[in-house]
Amino acid sequence: MESMEGKQYLESLTKAAEHTFWGYLGCELTAIQKGEVVVTLDTKPHHLNLMGIVHGGVLSSLMDNAMGIAVMVRRPGEASVTSNLNVHFVKPAKKGPLTVTAKIVHETGRSLTTESRVLDRDHELVALSTGSFRITK
Numbered sequence: 001m002e003s004m005e006g007k008q009y010l011e012s013l014t015k016a017a018e019h020t021f022w023g024y025l026g027c028e029l030t031a032i033q034k035g036e037v038v039v040t041l042d043t044k045p046h047h048l049n050l051m052g053i054v055h056g057g058v059l060s061s062l063m064d065n066a067m068g069i070a071v072m073v074r075r076p077g078e079a080s081v082t083s084n085l086n087v088h089f090v091k092p093a094k095k096g097p098l099t100v101t102a103k104i105v106h107e108t109g110r111s112l113t114t115e116s117r118v119l120d121r122d123h124e125l126v127a128l129s130t131g132s133f134r135i136t137k
Contacts (some may be wrong), residue, residue: 013072024059027065034074036103039066043095054126056094059118063087063129066102067114071133074104074112083111084132093118093126110135 014029014103025047029036041062049055064085071080102116112133118126 004091010073013069021061023066025061027062029069030099036101037066037067037070037073039100039102041098041100041133043093043098045095048095051092052094054095054098055094056087056089059089059093059098059127060085060087060129062100063102063116063118063127064131066100066116067129067131068133070102070104070114071112074107079136080106080112080133081136082131083134085129086131087127090125091120091127095119096121098126101123105130 010029010032017023017027026041028040028046029037030040039062041058043054043058047054047058064082068080068082098118098120100116100118102114104112105115106113112135114131114133115129116131117128120126
């Protein structure tokens with residue numbers, strides 16, 4: 001999606017998402033490169049649980065959002081929903097920047113399988129996931 005039309009599509013998605021859960025979390029689409037989507041989140045105190053680490057729901061949402069964008073990039077203009085999400089928490093994440101990369105690993109007519117990985121500021125693996133997405137229209 002290197003075309004001007006593609007960039008405008010992504011800008012419109014980002015703008016529309018500002019007032020949704022995406023914006024509430026504080027996600028930022030930082031790159032689309034070589035079939036991967038890169039999303040970042042600078043975690044704040046409200047992203048933490050009582051143990052002082054990033055809440056698992058935040059990590060899950062971050063990965064689900066990134067994989068969903070990968071699907072939207074692959075299938076622009078088509079509505080999709082997450083039909084399955086598997087998450088593996090590998091290491092606690094502390095307050096600070098997180099980076100998630102997401103990509104499509106398999107695609108059939110109306111079903112796409114994705115994977116994502118979250119890295120912390122030291123580029124260490126925090127969590128990984130796979131997701132299935134269903135094209136609804």
